[in-house]
Amino acid sequence: MEKGNKNKGVQLVGFWVSPFVHRVKWGMKLKGIEFEYIEEDIFNRSPLLSQINPVTGKVPVLVHDGNPLPESSIILEYLDEVWSHAPLLPIDAYQRAQARFWSKFADQKVLESAYLSVCSKGEIQEKAVKDAIGHLETLEEELGGRRFFGGDTIGHVDLMMGFIAYMLPVWEEVAAVTILDALKFPNLAAWRSNFVDHPAIKGDLPSKDEVFTYFQWRREVHLQRI
Numbered sequence: 013m014e015k016g017n018k019n020k021g022v023q024l025v026g027f028w029v030s031p032f033v034h035r036v037k038w039g040m041k042l043k044g045i046e047f048e049y050i051e052e053d054i055f056n057r058s059p060l061l062s063q064i065n066p067v068t069g070k071v072p073v074l075v076h077d078g079n080p081l082p083e084s085s086i087i088l089e090y091l092d093e094v095w096s097h098a099p100l101l102p103i104d105a106y107q108r109a110q111a112r113f114w115s116k117f118a119d120q121k122v123l124e125s126a127y128l129s130v131c132s133k134g135e136i137q138e139k140a141v142k143d144a145i146g147h148l149e150t151l152e153e154e155l156g157g158r159r160f161f162g163g164d165t166i167g168h169v170d171l172m173m174g175f176i177a178y179m180l181p182v183w184e185e186v187a188a189v190t191i192l193d194a195l196k197f198p199n200l201a202a203w204r205s206n207f208v209d210h211p212a213i214k215g216d217l218p219s220k221d222e223v224f225t226y227f228q229w230r231r232e233v234h235l236q237r238i
């Protein structure tokens with residue numbers, strides 16, 4: 013391994029439709045980090061994944077210089093520390109802490125309720141949709157008229173929210189619900205266009221038809237278990 017070249021020995025183990033994996037891919041593209049992508053079958057875990065992420069067995073896992081690191085938000089922070097150019101998190105400590113707060117909000121509140129609306133029906137689905145809309149109201153206010161949550165450029169919070177831009181519309185279609193109504197959420201609707209039109213994002217989105225088919229199947233599997 014060549015010393016001093018941070019781009020040597022960078023691998024990302026992922027799954028094509030995972031919103032968590034896309035966050036990391038986009039972060040690496042924004043920073044211009046070269047990496048080898050290794051597709052994993054999450055339904056039939058490979059010995060490699062069991063070896064590099066024995067604790068949760070989930071993707072993404074970044075492998076840098078032979079060192080594995082799971083968890084999308086932690087990987088994004090690691091990218092910022094090792095490849096400090098084009099920072100994803102603000103430099104100011106308070107703003108950085110604020111960004112971490114919103115990233116956690118995206119992960120724990122928005123994503124969970126939005127995904128539950130895909131995997132449920134009846135009252136549970138109604139509540140999930142209501143919760144997701146409530147969380148978007150909070151985000152709409154937080155974003156205001158800014159281009160991105162990161163200001164003029166895509167940052168950590170935008171990457172963590174990225175699923176809203178490209179996956180939520182498909183989830184809404186699969187579940188026959190409306191969560192991000194562009195008339196009700198003009199700031200988020202503008203952000204969504206800015207995000208998906210960004211060169212680092214645009215070229216790295218799975219096809220809508222394939223995403224639709226995948227989540228339609230996921231929905232059926234979940235509904236059969238209820």
Ligand SMILES: N[C@@H](CCC(=O)N[C@@H](CS)C(=O)NCC(=O)O)C(=O)O
Nearest residue numbers: 030032054069070071072083084085
């Ligand atoms: N909190 C994790 C979530 C990762 C996650 O849930 N990954 C899914 C793919 S979308 C996975 O690997 N699932 C396989 C499993 O649960 O065994 C992160 O942000 O990286």
